[in-house]
Amino acid sequence: MLELLRKHGPLSRGELGKHCGLSRTTLYDILAELVSSGAVVAASQQDGPRGRGRPAETLTLNPDAGQAIGIDFARRGLHVAAVNLAHEIVGTASEPHAAGLPWEQRAELAWRLVRTLTGGGLELGALSAIGVGVVGPVGPPLDPEAEAEAHAENDPASGPEDEVPHPVQLLLRERFGVPVLLDNNTRLAALGESIWGAAAGGQDVLYLRLSHGVGGGLVVGGSLHRGAYGLSGEFGHITVDQDGAPCDCGGTGCLETVASIRAVLESYRAAGGRAEDVPELVKATRAGDAPALAVLAEVGAAIGHVLAAVCNAIGPSVIVIGGELAETGAALIEPIERALGAQVMPVSRHRVSLRRATLGEVAGALGGIALVLHESPLLSRYPAGPDLAPGLLRQEDPMNQSRHVTARGAATDGRTAKEGS
Amino acid sequence: MLELLRKHGPLSRGELGKHCGLSRTTLYDILAELVSSGAVVAASQQDGPRGRGRPAETLTLNPDAGQAIGIDFARRGLHVAAVNLAHEIVGTASEPHAAGLPWEQRAELAWRLVRTLTGGGLELGALSAIGVGVVGPVGPPLDPEAEAEAHAENDPASGPEDEVPHPVQLLLRERFGVPVLLDNNTRLAALGESIWGAAAGGQDVLYLRLSHGVGGGLVVGGSLHRGAYGLSGEFGHITVDQDGAPCDCGGTGCLETVASIRAVLESYRAAGGRAEDVPELVKATRAGDAPALAVLAEVGAAIGHVLAAVCNAIGPSVIVIGGELAETGAALIEPIERALGAQVMPVSRHRVSLRRATLGEVAGALGGIALVLHESPLLSRYPAGPDLAPGLLRQEDPMNQSRHVTARGAATDGRTAKEGS
CATH class of the missing domain: 3.30.420.40 (ATPase, nucleotide binding domain)
Structure with missing residues (x-):
């Protein structure tokens, strides 16, 4: 449902039903849970072209439910970008620095730049995460599950045996308090250009x-x-x-x-x-x-x-x-x-x-956001049923690489993401 | 659910819940529909290692619900393979023919070979389809939706404007009465080797x-x-x-x-x-x-x-x-x-x-089966709720390319797929 709303924007229940093919009962159950969790909001369609009868109620992602942040740690500078969950770009910013600046200082610079970008009112709600680009090879393959689990367990050093977290991942996770997804910044630029660019x-x-x-x-x-x-x-x-x-x-x-x-x-x-x-x-x-x-x-x-x-x-x-x-x-x-x-x-x-x-130097930061929107387990979260223990559950989808859901309670605070910088 | 059972084999309801993260209510609703449709069967786990308490009931794909057939129309010969829905290979067979044999005769040869392979008892149930490899470029991109829709509408010539069905698709659809998915036979060999081969x-x-x-x-x-x-x-x-x-x-x-x-x-x-x-x-x-x-x-x-x-x-x-x-x-x-x-x-x-x-000349036919198992809308079918009209519904999944569901009633006939050739 969240993916459909991310892709298509506001949809009526009937349209959602056509897209997903679920039975009406199942569909309404799922939507009721999403609305009660705050991830999705319902709104009457006021300006539809039909003009008669009761306007269809549409459902949309809750734009206040959180922001996604992208940060590109380039060799000699920092680029950041922020979007809300409706895919609206809140702003972008860049700041050059000397090559070889220690990671601690780069992470602090990122924190300041992001806060500037969001007018000091950064709200990283329950649906938020940070996508980060770094220079050089990133591997073994990015594992959003492990990253989300490490975050959930509040154990910054945990993760699969063969994956050593990048230093900036640990620093940002501590500073921002959200999961940090990492990839090579050039690959992220490719993703950025494919979504917002050329x-x-x-x-x-x-x-x-x-x-x-x-x-x-x-x-x-x-x-x-x-x-x-x-x-x-x-x-x-x-x-x-x-x-x-x-x-x-x-x-x-x-x-x-x-x-x-x-x-x-x-x-x-x-x-x-x-x-x-x-x-x-x-x-x-x-x-x-x-x-x-x-x-x-x-x-x-x-x-x-x-x-x-x-x-x-x-x-x-x-x-x-x-x-x-x-x-x-x-x-x-x-x-x-x-x-x-x-x-x-x-x-x-x-x-x-x-x-x-066409995106210039912020392509990598925008790609970091795309990484979050596409892959964050927190953005595929599904509210927990009564028999599911709190914590992150892994949803394995053998056809389409794994996607994830969290079973944690909703934690949106209703405040509005700042627009513009 | 079907994908999870295809990947993991028999699972208990609790295990399915852990994998998918759905609420208990939703999960049980879906499973009840799948069992009543005949796509999934329940069985008591007799030989589990636990050895005490009531054995957990496991759910598995119904092996009698249909077979998947792969056919490779190579330049100078025909290769066929069949598996049941539990992914067990029922058999493979090959037959050489002169280059340039007309498609009508090649389709008839395929029909005879498949019937031989399955001991004459071919049962293409509700979940079945045929994956076909042909020489040369196949394009525009394979569209299982259009193929399934054309089949559902009983209109062999229908399809998106820019897609002309391959002649063998029409012939096999008529002969076997099921959807026919097509791809280049060398690409299918790649898929076959990645699943069953080297x-x-x-x-x-x-x-x-x-x-x-x-x-x-x-x-x-x-x-x-x-x-x-x-x-x-x-x-x-x-x-x-x-x-x-x-x-x-x-x-x-x-x-x-x-x-x-x-x-x-x-x-x-x-x-x-x-x-x-x-x-x-x-x-x-x-x-x-x-x-x-x-x-x-x-x-x-x-x-x-x-x-x-x-x-x-x-x-x-x-x-x-x-x-x-x-x-x-x-x-x-x-x-x-x-x-x-x-x-x-x-x-x-x-x-x-x-x-x-390692698969030799049947790699392409096995890849055809993999194509069916991975991509057939009929294998991702989801039983219809009362408000859904008969026919095929398109399920769009923006993150993972589109997948599909049918809303047609179940049509398994309970007969057993033949094993061996």
């Missing part, structure tokens, strides 16, 4: 970020794909030249060795160009500087080769290119498009759309 | 088939991945040589141009070898024939390069190599392993396991 509504999205590192993420069937061991979307470490330069990952000739900011600037300088950073390169490109265009054409061809391979394997409908290097625009995008045109299977070529990212 | 239990599996064509499939989070437009797993059409040979797909230098049976035999003959077919090549390889080993080393390197790229993008736990060319064994597998070792990200290398396929 690929909004896309169910199968390939996202590539061209920055100091080259990474990416895959949205598969509307969900973030993590892979069997928490490592996926590593497009930057696909080999493009088996005799190429050594890569930071330990491999040889990875895409990152030719398409990272450093690699591109070095190639440009080797070709006689002068640029200390990406804005200077962008400026040269816009001025039609020949070495800049030649370098970007070569880099774009390598990127397109890798993207075409992944396209043939996965069949996405949208490819999103983000990161600072995407600012070079057509000089980079057109060579990518040419390579895709040559190397994506002919039968698929016209079905894939290549787009520039 | 990657049994694997949630993230990459399957490559080296045959007359080079294709494959991806299992992502335990489900077959189809991609945004029904084209995925096209590993054979990933470019390995931008200046290479033209490919049947219209591209240039695809993996298939170097790793198909024809391409490998041609390379072998160009290197001075003599082999008319794969068995002869296998024989030469086992005899240590140098040109054969050299050709397979080169082909394996190209295959490994492509697989490594896909691994870095997707992060599977298992790679399965199937198809006739896999019979060449270590001569091909070891070069693939070497390329994976060099090109999969170092942090991931030890987490990916490379295996030979």
Whole structure:
């Protein structure tokens, strides 16, 4: 029910019945419990087009029931975003900091930034959680159950044997008092772009970020794909030249060795160009500087080769290119498009759309929120029946990866989430 | 409930309650409806380890409620498999035929083969469906809703505007009188191997088939991945040589141009070898024939390069190599392993396991069954409440792709599915 209301917005009981196919009795039982728990509120539909008879009562998620917070701990700065449970973005904010700032200070900075964002009136109700992006691989696979259980047991160090909580998870859990879901921040940017950005509504999205590192993420069937061991979307470490330069990952000739900011600037300088950073390169490109265009054409061809391979394997409908290097625009995008045109299977070529990212630096924070909305056990909570002990119950759904429910009592406090920043 | 029982086998009401988190009242309502419909049966647990008190009554799927049939319409032969709803394989069978046999005759052959397989006593009860694999791209994405609706409306030509039913779908629907779900047979082999074969239990599996064509499939989070437009797993059409040979797909230098049976035999003959077919090549390889080993080393390197790229993008736990060319064994597998070792990200290398396929030619038929068990709306059916009209209702689950329920009355006839062939 909560998922249907999250997806469709307000629905009447009849519409909910059509969507879920449950019997009327069962449906009304479930809805009554959700309304009494405060997770769902009923409202008369005043402005429907029908205009006669008694207006149908619609049900909607309770916007006061809590907020979801996303935080992206990037290398040199912090980005935060907040939405209420009606999926309305309450606000976003960013603050740069020195690289290597200790986690304690970054967590404190996050706390202050989030409170600023929400006007100091942060209300993390019963349905809330925090989705956090961090640099580097996150694995073993994210386990929202374990995270929620650790929180429920008030034991910040607990979790499955093979999962060591990230330091920021412990710090934020203590500071905010809610479960903290973690993923790689580039993968979260992929999720953000697929919901609020360039690929909004896309169910199968390939996202590539061209920055100091080259990474990416895959949205598969509307969900973030993590892979069997928490490592996926590593497009930057696909080999493009088996005799190429050594890569930071330990491999040889990875895409990152030719398409990272450093690699591109070095190639440009080797070709006689002068640029200390990406804005200077962008400026040269816009001025039609020949070495800049030649370098970007070569880099774009390598990127397109890798993207075409992944396209043939996965069949996405949208490819999103983000990161600072995407600012070079057509000089980079057109060579990518040419390579895709040559190397994506002919039968698929016209079905894939290549787009520039639109969310900028808050993509990862927004993706953190999407992580919460999609995966938090607290957002799939279902009120407890009399025979269920308090605590978190695991709902195993063999068809669709596991989802979760809590059996804890409702704890909404009726106060309103602040809008705007 | 049906999904839980499919996954876990017999469960008590208390165990079902723990898994699903529903309130006792709701749970018991649902279970009562399922038992009265014949989809689920109750049995006393006689041999539990507890040994005292009244034995807990367990609930299980009704094994008499129907069978699931998988049929693989390969280019030159037919493979069928049948399981009952307890996931027990009733049997498998194959029959070769001339390439290009008309669909009418292939459908009749399938009908005869399935009846032989089930001892003539085929019972396709209310919960049954057929999963069918065919050669070539299947798209737009498989739509079990539309298929089930077309069946319910007894209108074999109906369906969404952009979906033209495959001829064999219409023929089998008429012959067997049940819904027919369709997918590419190589993708279905990937699903079969991930459930019953080399990657049994694997949630993230990459399957490559080296045959007359080079294709494959991806299992992502335990489900077959189809991609945004029904084209995925096209590993054979990933470019390995931008200046290479033209490919049947219209591209240039695809993996298939170097790793198909024809391409490998041609390379072998160009290197001075003599082999008319794969068995002869296998024989030469086992005899240590140098040109054969050299050709397979080169082909394996190209295959490994492509697989490594896909691994870095997707992060599977298992790679399965199937198809006739896999019979060449270590001569091909070891070069693939070497390329994976060099090109999969170092942090991931030890987490990916490379295996030979184990299901042989019935992999696709078994995958067809898995398709039915995973996706058939009839297997997710939920008995109708009094306010629901007969017919199929669509259950939209925004988090997990759509699932379906039927609101039709139960129609099990109590007869037993035949075991063995």
